Amino acid sequence: MNIATPKQMQAIDQAAIEEFGIPCLVLMENAGRATLDCMEAQFGPVGGKSVCIFIGPGNNGGDGLVIARHVLQRGGSPLLIFLVEPEQLKGDAAINAGICGKLWIAHCIIRKEEEISQLIDKIKQLHFDHPIHSIVDALFGIGLSRKLEGRFAAAVRCINDLARRQHWPITAVDIPSGLCAQTGMPLGCVVEADLTVTYGLPKPGHYLHGGTAVGKLEVVDIGIPEQVIASAKLSGQLLNRRSVAALLLPRAKAAHKGSFGHLLILAGSEGKTGAAILAAKAALRSGCGLVTLAVPAALNPIFAASLPEAMTVLLPHSDGCLSSADYKLIRILMADKDAAIIGPGLSTAPETGKLVRRLHQELPAPLLVDADALNLLSLEPCCIREIAGPRILTPHPGEMARLTGLRTAEIQADRLKAADWLAEAEIRDNHEIITVLKGAGTVVCSNKGGWAINSSGNSGMAVGGMGDVLAGFIGGLLAQGYTPWDAAAAGVFLHGLAADLLAEERRQGFTAAEVAAALPFAVTQINQIQYQ
Numbered sequence: 259m260n261i262a263t264p265k266q267m268q269a270i271d272q273a274a275i276e277e278f279g280i281p282c283l284v285l286m287e288n289a290g291r292a293t294l295d296c297m298e299a300q301f302g303p304v305g306g307k308s309v310c311i312f313i314g315p316g317n318n319g320g321d322g323l324v325i326a327r328h329v330l331q332r333g334g335s336p337l338l339i340f341l342v343e344p345e346q347l348k349g350d351a352a353i354n355a356g357i358c359g360k361l362w363i364a365h366c367i368i369r370k371e372e373e374i375s376q377l378i379d380k381i382k383q384l385h386f387d388h389p390i391h392s393i394v395d396a397l398f399g400i401g402l403s404r405k406l407e408g409r410f411a412a413a414v415r416c417i418n419d420l421a422r423r424q425h426w427p428i429t430a431v432d433i434p435s436g437l438c439a440q441t442g443m444p445l446g447c448v449v450e451a452d453l454t455v456t457y458g459l460p461k462p463g464h465y466l467h468g469g470t471a472v473g474k475l476e477v478v479d480i481g482i483p484e485q486v487i488a489s490a491k492l493s494g495q496l497l498n499r500r501s502v503a504a505l506l507l508p509r510a511k512a513a514h515k516g517s518f519g520h521l522l523i524l525a526g527s528e529g530k531t532g533a534a535i536l537a538a539k540a541a542l543r544s545g546c547g548l549v550t551l552a553v554p555a556a557l558n559p560i561f562a563a564s565l566p567e568a569m570t571v572l573l574p575h576s577d578g579c580l581s582s583a584d585y586k587l588i589r590i591l592m593a594d595k596d597a598a599i600i601g602p603g604l605s606t607a608p609e610t611g612k613l614v615r616r617l618h619q620e621l622p623a624p625l626l627v628d629a630d631a632l633n634l635l636s637l638e639p640c641c642i643r644e645i646a647g648p649r650i651l652t653p654h655p656g657e658m659a660r661l662t663g664l665r666t667a668e669i670q671a672d673r674l675k676a677a678d679w680l681a682e683a684e685i686r687d688n689h690e691i692i693t694v695l696k697g698a699g700t701v702v703c704s705n706k707g708g709w710a711i712n713s714s715g716n717s718g719m720a721v722g723g724m725g726d727v728l729a730g731f732i733g734g735l736l737a738q739g740y741t742p743w744d745a746a747a748a749g750v751f752l753h754g755l756a757a758d759l760l761a762e763e764r765r766q767g768f769t770a771a772e773v774a775a776a777l778p779f780a781v782t783q784i785n786q787i788q789y790q
């Protein structure tokens with residue numbers, strides 16, 4: 259499924275209206291009806307019940323007015339709560355306000371913040387006449403452009419308080435008000451929705467930062483022709499079961515361990531062997547045929563004991579941490595390898611830095627660069643674009659800040675923009691560099707223009723070692739012949755899905771090693787779903 263930024267969605271709307279003559283009023287009508295259908299599917303029929311609908315100044319409010327009319331049509335009692343004078347509404351929202359007026363739909367107008375408290379009494383009174391079915395947030399949608407303040411912020415607080423105290427469900431129209439549809443960042447307070455119904459395509463803000471305020475997300479068709487979406491040539495996609503299932507490579511029955519690639523893992527240092535072991539465990543569970551761990555000689559006994567299925571190679575000149583003195587040996591080792599990863603538990607010793615930068619710039623095979631290796635690359639930013647083969651960088655926000663010279667808060671404020679840092683950059687020999695900006699709503703961005711946002715994963719993943727598992731798993735997919743993009747996209751989604759499978763039994767407290775062990779089950783789960 260594609261993802262559309264607010265700007266792209268507005269352009270798609272325009273195209274539907276201008277090229278196909280579909281009036282926005284029709285799109286609004288379809289949006290309102292489809293939203294009410296989702297509400298009834300989720301919270302039961304509205305007949306005999308009241309629905310409180312908060313109306314904002316734009317077309318998001320227009321959708322809410324359509325919902326009110328159809329609530330009435332279905333035997334419910336809508337209460338419209340305008341945050342602007344109905345006469346101030348424009349265009350299709352004004353048309354729908356006029357219709358609701360002619361239908362004598364009950365309404366009140368909040369002109370000042372102080373009036374919100376009387377509103378609460380009015381809604382409670384309503385509750386005695388007809389039980390409240392739900393609250394609808396039709397204040398702001400993709401047009402929210404600045405922090406909510408004054409009566410608008412008070413209305414959001416009122417919606418959240420009422421819902422929490424009275425246990426009334428909240429439906430957000432298009433996106434919870436207060437949430438930026440582009441960045442997923444809160445612009446002031448945010449409606450905490452139980453259900454969000456969005457139109458045509460999901461937006462980045464529904465998934466970035468984990469989309470916690472969104473609740474259950476429904477993407478509904480409102481009659482925008484497929485041709486319009488196709489001709490928009492959207493480069494953003496959602497990583498979900500359907501899109502990732504299509505990436506999985508078949509596994510021939512008559513296969514042997516040489517059929518599925520050989521991964522070299524350059525990782526580990528004194529006191530940081532666990533990261534290397536986790537990466538190797540995850541690689542072994544990716545379906546990769548062979549995994550070799552190249553480690554500082556002195557550390558070998560630890561690895562040999564923990565990883566019977568992986569081979570280990572001792573790097574003689576790496577004493578306690580990997581050293582550029584072993585560069586030649588590593589290049590020889592790579593002669594029969596299909597991909598490599600460097601980084602987990604590496605440490606940031608200067609001689610390790612020289613090794614990382616040389617491999618990054620000279621190794622023709624696909625290379626994933628993670629953790630300390632990223633920090634070592636950051637010391638010489640100019641070398642990042644000088645590469646000899648495809649690269650996958652897997653920074654968390656702090657490592658991304660060091661790579662880009664931005665502050666971590668700036669990275670988090672617009673994760674899509676931050677991950678897209680290499681777009682249009684001059685990359686030697688035009689190789690592909692993929693950036694995986696980890697976190698809630700991981701973003702995958704290629705310097706060649708494509709981007710994706712992950713929909714799997716949960717807060718139980720906020721523990722040490724998860725990044726090492728992701729690096730090893732993506733590396734294992736790379737070694738099997740997945741393209742860098744497919745390895746990164748499938749790896750990110752399946753890593754999160756493995757954690758979701760664990761979270762079904764334990765909300766938190768599962769370990770990175772358990773996520774590694776759950777990876778094959780995640781692959782099996784999406785492999786079993788047959789998509790038409």
Ligand SMILES: NC(=O)C1=CN([C@@H]2O[C@H](COP(=O)(O)OP(=O)(O)OC[C@H]3O[C@@H](n4cnc5c(N)ncnc54)[C@H](O)[C@@H]3O)[C@@H](O)[C@H]2O)[C@H](O)CC1
Nearest residue numbers: 285286316317318398399400401402403404405406432457
């Ligand atoms: N194809 C579709 O997706 C359709 C979507 N629809 C709905 O239309 C809205 C977008 O409508 P728009 O009028 O552009 O924006 P909003 O309704 O979100 O309101 C913006 C409105 O509010 C003002 N504003 C912005 N920020 C603030 C603020 N912090 N405080 C006060 N006022 C603010 C801004 O100036 C605008 O006037 C979309 O989300 C859908 O719900 C269509 O109905 C059907 C097709």
Ligand SMILES: [K+]
Nearest residue numbers: 398431433435
């Ligand atoms: K909304």
